[in-house]
Amino acid sequence: DAMVIQNPRYQVTQFGKPVTLSCSQTLNHNVMYWYQQKSSQAPKLLFHYYDKDFNNEADTPDNFQSRRPNTSFCFLDIRSPGLGDAAMYLCATSREGGGGTDTQYFGPGTRLTVL
Amino acid sequence: DAKTTQPPSMDCAEGRAANLPCNHSTISGNEYVYWYRQIHSQGPQYIIHGLKNNETNEMASLIITEDRKSSTLILPHATLRDTAVYYCIVRGRSYNTDKLIFGTGTRLQVFP
Numbered sequence: 001d002a003m004v005i006q007n008p009r010y011q012v013t014q015f016g017k018p019v020t021l022s023c024s025q026t027l028n029h030n031v032m033y034w035y036q037q038k039s040s041q042a043p044k045l046l047f048h049y050y051d052k053d054f055n056n057e058a059d060t061p062d063n064f065q066s067r068r069p070n071t072s073f074c075f076l077d078i079r080s081p082g083l084g085d086a087a088m089y090l091c092a093t094s095r096e097g098g099g100g101t102d103t104q105y106f107g108p109g110t111r112l113t114v115l
Numbered sequence: 116d117a118k119t120t121q122p123p124s125m126d127c128a129e130g131r132a133a134n135l136p137c138n139h140s141t142i143s144g145n146e147y148v149y150w151y152r153q154i155h156s157q158g159p160q161y162i163i164h165g166l167k168n169n170e171t172n173e174m175a176s177l178i179i180t181e182d183r184k185s186s187t188l189i190l191p192h193a194t195l196r197d198t199a200v201y202y203c204i205v206r207g208r209s210y211n212t213d214k215l216i217f218g219t220g221t222r223l224q225v226f227p
Contacts, residue, residue, distance in 0.1 A: 004158075042202065042217035043159065090158050092215075101147065101208075104215055106158030 003027070004107035006091050012113045013081050021076040021110045023091030032074040033104065034066060035090040043090055049074060078112075086114045118142065118205040124222040127197075133190040135221050137203030140184045147206045148179060149215070150188045152199040159202065159217075162188065193225045 005024045013019040023032065031050050035043040047056045049068045063085070065077040078085055088111050092104040120138040127133040139148060150162040163170055163177045165186070170177045176189040190197055200220040 042219060043153075043215075044217070045214055088156075092158070101164065103161050103164075105161065109156075109158050111156075 004091055004093055004105055006089075006107040006110050008110060009108060010111050010113070012115060013078075014115050015083065016080050019078050019081055019112065021078075021089050021112070023074045023076070023107055024072050025091075025093045026072070027093055027095075027105065028071060029093035029095050029105075030071075031094045031096065031102075032068060033092040033094075034064075034074070034076050035092065037088040037090060037109070039087070046076075081112070081114045083114050086112055088112075118146075118216070119203045119218050121201075121203055121218060121221045123219065124224070126224050126226060127190075127193045129195060129225055129227050130192055133188075133193040133197065133223060133225070135188040135190075135201050135203075135223065136185065137188070138185045139203070139205045142183050142205050143207075144183075145208050147208070148177065148183075148186050149204040149206050150175070150177065151202045151204065151215070151217075152197075153202070153220075154196075154199040162201075164206075193223075195225050195227065197223065198225045199223060 007022050033048040034046045036046055037043040045057055046060045063079050067075045088109045090109045091107040094102045094104045096102045147164050147166050149164040151159040153159045163175050165177045165179050179186045200222050202217050202220040204215055
C-alpha cells in the first residue's frame with residue numbers, strides 16, 4: 001500500500017547531540033511537511049517542501065533544518081537538541097499543495113526523547 | 116492561530132451517533148472545513164472536508180450550517196476504535212493559506 005513511512009518510530013538522543021529523523025513516501029506526492037507535536041498539544045507545522053522549494057514557518061527555530069534529496073525522502077535535522085525539543089515529529093505529504101482540497105496524509109510519527 | 120473552537124472533550128456510547136460540533140465564525144467564503152482525527156500515539160488521519168454543502172463518506176458525515184459559521188461531524192455508529200482527538204480545521208485555497216493549523220481539538224471517548 002502507498003504510504004508515508006517514518007523511521008525510526010522512537011529515537012533517543014543526548015542533549016546537544018545532532019539527530020536526524022527520516023520520512024519516505026510511496027505516494028509520489030510533490031509536497032512534504034514536518035510537524036512537531038509536544039505532549040498534550042496539537043501538531044505544529046515547522047516547514048514544508050513544495051517539490052524542491054523549501055518553506056520555513058516564521059517561528060521555527062534555527063536549530064531545525066530539513067533536506068529533501070529526492071521526491072521520496074525528506075529529513076529533519078535537529079542540530080543541537082535541547083530538552084524542549086522532546087516531542088513527536090510527524091511527516092505528512094500532499095499531492096499538489098494549495099487549492100484547499102489537497103488532503104495531507106500523515107506518517108505514524110517519530111517520538112524523540114532528549115536525555 | 117486556529118480559526119476554530121471545539122469542546123475539549125465528549126463522551127459517546129458505543130453504537131450511538133457521535134456529534135462533534137465546531138465553531139468557525141470568522142470563516143471566509145473560499146475556506147474549507149476539514150476534519151482530522153488522531154488516535155493515541157498515531158499520526159493524524161483525514162476524515163472529511165466540505166465547503167458549503169453537507170458531505171458524507173464511508174467514515175462520517177459533515178453538516179455545515181447555511182451561514183458556514185459552524186459545522187458538525189457525525190460518526191453514525193461510534194465504536195471503541197473511534198476514541199481519538201478530533202480536529203476541526205479551516206483551510207484556505209491558495210498557496211500558504213492552505214496550511215493545516217491544528218487547534219486543541221475534541222477528545223472523544225467512546226465507552227462500551
